[in-house]
Amino acid sequence: MKLFSKEQIYEADRLTIERQNISSADLMERAGTQLFNWMHARMQGAQVPVHVFCGIGNNGGDGLVLARHLTTHGYHVKTYIVNYSDKRSKDFLINYDRIKSVTKDWPVLLTDDESFPEINPKDIIVDAVFGIGLNRPVVAWVVALFDHFRASKAFTLSVDVPSGLYLDKAPEHTNNVVSASFTLSFAAPKLAFFLPQTAQHTVQWDVLDIGFDQEYLSSVDTEAELIAKHEVLFLFKPRTKFSHKGQFGHSLIIGGSYGKIGAVTLACKGALSAGSGLVTAYIPKCGYTALQASLPEAMVITDTDKNCISNINVAMQPSVVGLGVGMGTDSKTLKAFEAFLKENKSPLVLDADGLNMLAQHTALLKMLPAQTVLTPHPKELERLIGVWKDDFDKLEKVKAFAHTYNVIVVIKGAHTITISNNKLYVNTTGNPGLATAGSGDVLTGIITGLISQGYAPLEATVFGVYLHGKAADIAVGKYGYQSLLASHVIDYLGAAYLDLFKKPDSQDREQEKEGS
Numbered sequence: 001m002k003l004f005s006k007e008q009i010y011e012a013d014r015l016t017i018e019r020q021n022i023s024s025a026d027l028m029e030r031a032g033t034q035l036f037n038w039m040h041a042r043m044q045g046a047q048v049p050v051h052v053f054c055g056i057g058n059n060g061g062d063g064l065v066l067a068r069h070l071t072t073h074g075y076h077v078k079t080y081i082v083n084y085s086d087k088r089s090k091d092f093l094i095n096y097d098r099i100k101s102v103t104k105d106w107p108v109l110l111t112d113d114e115s116f117p118e119i120n121p122k123d124i125i126v127d128a129v130f131g132i133g134l135n136r137p138v139v140a141w142v143v144a145l146f147d148h149f150r151a152s153k154a155f156t157l158s159v160d161v162p163s164g165l166y167l168d169k170a171p172e173h174t175n176n177v178v179s180a181s182f183t184l185s186f187a188a189p190k191l192a193f194f195l196p197q198t199a200q201h202t203v204q205w206d207v208l209d210i211g212f213d214q215e216y217l218s219s220v221d222t223e224a225e226l227i228a229k230h231e232v233l234f235l236f237k238p239r240t241k242f243s244h245k246g247q248f249g250h251s252l253i254i255g256g257s258y259g260k261i262g263a264v265t266l267a268c269k270g271a272l273s274a275g276s277g278l279v280t281a282y283i284p285k286c287g288y289t290a291l292q293a294s295l296p297e298a299m300v301i302t303d304t305d306k307n308c309i310s311n312i313n314v315a316m317q318p319s320v321v322g323l324g325v326g327m328g329t330d331s332k333t334l335k336a337f338e339a340f341l342k343e344n345k346s347p348l349v350l351d352a353d354g355l356n357m358l359a360q361h362t363a364l365l366k367m368l369p370a371q372t373v374l375t376p377h378p379k380e381l382e383r384l385i386g387v388w389k390d391d392f393d394k395l396e397k398v399k400a401f402a403h404t405y406n407v408i409v410v411i412k413g414a415h416t417i418t419i420s421n422n423k424l425y426v427n428t429t430g431n432p433g434l435a436t437a438g439s440g441d442v443l444t445g446i447i448t449g450l451i452s453q454g455y456a457p458l459e460a461t462v463f464g465v466y467l468h469g470k471a472a473d474i475a476v477g478k479y480g481y482q483s484l485l486a487s488h489v490i491d492y493l494g495a496a497y498l499d500l501f502k503k504p505d506s507q508d509r510e511q512e513k514e515g516s
């Protein structure tokens with residue numbers, strides 16, 4: 001699913017009006033009616049007090065359309081105009097008149113925090129104060145209103161975006177943004193719904209289709225894309241009856257040090273379970289018996305050194321190399337890493353200490369093959385690109401870094417984001433159970449194993465991140481967040497592959513229809 005920028009949404013607005021020969025007020029009527037349909041389907045006439053707070057722009061206009069429909073359908077509605085500016089939009093004014101024609105209980109003007117209405121915990125708040133037009137900090141008394149919403153503990157439904165949330169930068173203060181219980185967004189969710197600092201304001205969201213011009217939406221190139229099953233299904237490479245393991249490549253996993261051989265075991269098993277035809281591990285001598293015993297499917301070559309990698313010498317041409325898991329940053333290992341980079345011609349996936357050595361010796365960055373995949377966790381990322389001000393600044397820094405070195409960077413987190421060629425791929429699978437030792441090693445193995453089978457590095461990364469999270473989502477059904485282990489993710493990788501072709505059952509279909 002494409003994630004549109006603010007400018008693209010306004011352009012969609014303009015083109016829809018032009019190409020469908022409708023007025024902007026008609027489009028607002030569609031938006032407000034869709035909001036009403038969503039609420040009506042869930043409230044079924046319930047006389048729960050609904051407090052609709054409208055700004056003076058088009059977001060407020062949407063709120064007025066909704067309030068009008070709620071009123072004419074007999075709901076218990078109270079409408080307020082949050083009068084933070086005297087510049088009322090044209091369509092706001094049209095709907096301000098329209099709502100006054102259906103009720104004697106005209107909207108109440110709120111101008112400062114002396115006059116906030118009482119809101120009970122069981123009431124419903126509709127937040128139509130600001131939409132995507134927010135372009136400067138919210139004034140203090142409106143922030144006080146948002147605090148008043150929070151203090152009421154009432155269910156808060158935000159229209160399009162939680163008011164106070166910018167689409168392209170972090171809020172000055174988290175209190176400047178409404179804490180929505182649910183957000184109903186037009187056309188598509190917004191990138192800010194998926195970033196650690198700003199996702200807290202939306203929590204749950206759904207998309208309302210207001211009939212935007214499909215030709216524009218499908219043709220416009222967006223910087224960010226939401227990656228779910230639909231998007232990765234197109235990447236999947238089916239196997240034919242006469243396939244053989246030679247067709248699925250030979251992954252080489254380089255890493256391990258005394259006490260950290262397990263990281264290599266997990267990465268090798270991840271690569272095999274992702275479908276790599278053959279896997280060889282290159283590890284220090286200390287790990288030989290452990291690895292051969294724990295993973296008979298993997299072949300093993302050992303370094304001359306007992307405890308760490310000192311000289312990477314493999315007489316094979318791997319399809320792909322996954323390097324860094326459990327590797328340590330011993331000076332001998334660093335030298336071996338540099339010598340390896342000078343010779344290596346295979347696609348490369350770098351993780352953990354491979355990244356830490358890069359960060360310590362940035363001259364090595366220029367030696368990386370094109371489209372090398374880097375899979376840093378936040379600390380490793382900071383060592384690579386330096387500190388960032390906020391999530392948006394982090395994205396900009398990573399985009400610049402990925403562009404400069406022609407690499408693919410995976411920003412691991414609640415919504416792992418893969419960045420390459422100035423594009424963002426926002427993953428939708430995964431859960432807090434993945435915050436466990438070794439889950440990163442498994443991801444490295446999965447991505448390596450996919451490249452081994454012929455997936456291009458970017459495809460392998462986006463697909464691998466999806467499968468890794470999906471496997472964890474299925475596994476937590478049995479293990480729960482706290483008990484999920486990295487090896488469980490590997491065990492459930494097959495289920496993640498099979499889930500790609502699972503028809504949504506009738507219950508799922510019901511949910512999808514209701515849009516919940």
Ligand SMILES: NC(=O)C1=CN([C@@H]2O[C@H](COP(=O)(O)OP(=O)(O)OC[C@H]3O[C@@H](n4cnc5c(N)ncnc54)[C@H](O)[C@@H]3O)[C@@H](O)[C@H]2O)[C@H](O)CC1
Nearest residue numbers: 013028057058059130131132133134135136137138160186
């Ligand atoms: N294309 C669509 O998706 C549609 C969106 N609709 C709704 O329209 C809003 C966007 O409306 P807009 O009038 O552009 O802006 P807002 O209502 O978000 O903002 C109101 C107004 O306030 C001014 N402003 C901005 N920041 C501040 C501030 N901090 N303090 C005071 N005033 C501020 C600014 O000038 C804005 O004009 C979108 O979210 C949807 O809800 C359409 O209804 C349907 C199509």
Ligand SMILES: [K+]
Nearest residue numbers: 127130159163
């Ligand atoms: K809003």
